[in-house]
Amino acid sequence: MKFGILQFPGSNCDQDCFYAIRNVLKEEVVYLWHKEADLQEADVVVVPGGFSYGDYLRCGAIARFSPVMGEVKKFAASGGLVLGICNGFQILTEAGLLPGALLRNRSLKFICREVCLRVEHPLTPFTLHYHKGEVIRIPIAHGEGNYFAEPDVIAELKKNRQIVFKYTDAEGRETPEANPNGAMENIAGICNKAGNVLGMMPHPERASESILGSADGLKMFQSVVYWLKINRAGQTPSAPVRSAEINLAAV
């Protein structure tokens, strides 16, 4: 499987994702320079964390106009897998690939610490290796992770099971104390209706080796490889794949 990692001026976690995929997951991975409108036939596109364009104006506001983003939009529309992490999630919302917006943390302070996430929806290409309600430990590091959307959009997210991760305590309870930044519904990660585009604030690449304190994040990358294998067994999805309709029999 071939992963493609976008590189914007100011991306910081591109090298961490590259290392996690090449050295830990042991899959093929390339950098995709933002000025080239070419995804080099990547099977998965990762939009990494960092401070693209210095986060000037708004996080991700300027990055979305880079040439590569045009290709990412077409790739996503055709059902290609896109994973936006932290700044990547902000870019995907600014680019209209995911609904809502990421506001400044309620505490107005940058927060770097480990949080507990509850897996709300285990049938997306990114969460096949988790079971429903599983609590995983992944680090966050952001100043603008406070997810916001209008009430009707929130209702839509719930109806289509697009909320993938929620901040909870160690026992999986969705409490205000467990919410690090004031995000609505404790939302930490959502996907689009088709389920092939996921945006999340926590950093799975920082939880990909036990020496770093947790390996819970590696399962996301393994899940993507697994999903691609069972789909390649069929044919690359032309129409957007309704994640719920994954043909589990083929597993």
Add this chain to the structure above:
Amino acid sequence: MKARIIVTPKKTVLDPQGKAVEQAIHHLGMECVKNTRIGKFIEMDIEGENLDLTRKKLDQVCKDLLSNPVIEDYRLELEK
């Protein structure tokens, strides 16, 4: 031409920064200050004479880049 754009958070959106600044102002003794809101101020010079064409183009830039319609409103002032 001189353009001034003011981008403010929508009323429905929580503005923690505005609340924090208001509290700080109260600490400084001005309790009479209410519903403080913080936004962005962007000013620029624009070459060219055609006011209407410039306003139309700038409006589009405001919608696409300078503000995020999901969470922000903007006001555009343009003068010779």
Add this chain to the structure above:
Amino acid sequence: MKARIIVTPKKTVLDPQGKAVEQAIHHLGMECVKNTRIGKFIEMDIEGENLDLTRKKLDQVCKDLLSNPVIEDYRLELEK
């Protein structure tokens, strides 16, 4: 009373944000935009009638809290 305060980086101080936004605007096809500068916009309601007293107190708040005199200038507009 309604108060509007605009805080901008001093002319001689580097404004990296202004530069980055200007480049993005050029990418969107408006090369005619020059010396873009970005600052903070603060608006608030103030109870009370005495315009001059309020202006004096608010001026002090702008110097102490809302702007950093070392690297920023501010403009204050006050209306009934």
Add this chain to the structure above:
Amino acid sequence: MTEPPISKELVQKHGLTDEEYRQIESILGRQPNFTELGIFSVMWSEHCSYKNSKPELKKFPTSGVGILVKAGDENAGVVDIGDGWAVAFKIESHNHPSAIEPFQGAATGVGGIIRDIFTMGARPVFLLNSLRFGPLTENKSTSAVVAGNNRKLLKGVVAGIAHYGNCIGIPTIGGEVYFDESYTGNPLVNAFCLGVLRHDQIRKGKASGSGNPVFYVGAATGRDGLAGAAFASRELSEESREDRPAVQVGDPFMEKLLLEACLELFEQADAVVGVQDMGAAGLTCSTCETASRGGAGIEIELDNVPQRESGMTPYETMLSESQERMLIIARKGKEKLVRDIFEKWDLHAAEIGRVTDDGLMRVKKSGRVVAEIPAAQLANDAPVYHREARPHPAAIDTRGTTADTRGTTARNGSHEFPNFKNDREALLNLLASPTIASKNWIYRQYDHQVRTGTVVLPGSDAAVFRVRCGETEKYLAASADCNGTHCYLNPRQGAKMAVAEAARNLACSGARPLAVSDNLNFGNPYKPENFWQLRECVEGLAEACRFFNTPVTGGNVSLYNESPEGAIDPTPVVAMVGLIEKKEWITTQAFKKAGDLIYRVGGAGKGLGGSRYLKELLGEKRGPLPEFDFEKELMVQEAVRQGIQSGWIRSAHDCSEGGLAVTLAECCISGREGIGATIDL
């Protein structure tokens, strides 16, 4: 704009003595013009020339088997870590700018130290910082207003460090924060950075090869921090508050581009001859130092220097301290390669001149020569002073004798030690004092996990970072330490103990110390008591570094740290780097399992001299310091290392501020689940 004539008053305003001015005239063989006077004043300021501390710095041990680049030769020292890999590291201070504008002062301090590292060809991988402020809450000697200002300074400095480090994507994984009256009005902001490189990637800052093009890369020049270097050499007295030249503003986004572009350029084997970052004294320092190191001359045309503000004079352009700028000497014929790489990263590379073989630094403006100075003499022949030293009254046993119970001259005179009424309450107060209390509320604002290498999170004795060296991995430990109170009471022994504590912190994490970078923060050297403190501390540091076999690879001297009330406590911060050979030897301070046995290694301490107990609970700063013995110290550290390597030890914690009680408390509360301990004294 005609340049002002040279007058006695103008020379003094530039901080140059008559003797120094005569030396300038003898070097030039004529009177200097205004621009040349400015260039000499900044190059011969304390900040750049170390003229008052150079004789002392020569006492440091700087060579050793693993030292690949020695102190003083380049922007940062380089130390071998095996298998063809090495680390470049250094600590530097931005104390005076942070007192004026805390956010930008601290941010540009981080930006400057990062540039020193990637200028050596190394990939920066982590940061530490060592911060000191006045008390955060009102007390006997601190009014509410002053405490409020100290809080404002702390908030600004932490936000500035977080802003710069987080944006450029380099984790801040450790350090220290102290609060003491002596730092009120003059905070200390020391920033440390470490980078990794292969031996063959080491880059030197020298201009050689006549005709080679000189490139100016990065941000455009403005009137930022004009003559910041010279300004840093004057005390922060009331009148210096008015002449606040434009403060430097940092742009971490620009520096990230500069970092990636430079490292990409350095991969092209023979494209770059020399590289130097523009730190204090900007264009002046970088041109003359690279020329003098290369034994060559350099000629630049100011019209080609990208400028952010219009109408800048040669004086302003040469002395400006705009941030995020580099000087790159490329090989003739490689100009296009240099430009292409910087264009890729949206950066401008301007060819501003070339290397010459006449040994002169020649600066032109629209073709007219505005400054012409022998580069080597400008860079190396700053005067050196041997200041007068006189023992400081507060220091009791001036020759570092072991502790005795002789009467002490305390800051407020009381003699005997109190008896303890309620130990529990005393311990809780100590644990609550800001210097000892957890700093989670600070480092939580730093991204300390980017680069996925932080193996031991902040809050333990030493930071431990996993470094990717090609296909293998290495584990580095680093710690920054200094107890200003100890150095105030007995500078020589205090400095020895700072090195010993850093070494102990590394031992407790399972590491063997390699080398040290130091940041000497002292008062005005023209006052004999301050200079005596500097000399005593330097000699103590040198002796300890020789004993622990940790050479000094470079660092920084920050003098004139005084506020209107007087000099700060002498604060020689020691940043020590060590190597942990095996992943299994990585050790942290938290107790791990119930039923484990607890050992105290090294015997019981005697007396409360110089302790946090006296300072925090009784507000007293008095000795004598606890006894200190090199041999015993090394035995303790070797014993702990041996225990860790043999698998006997599950956790280890250094007993420092607050003594045994605080140490045990920290071992209990720093693990994930709370764990207890019963101790039989």
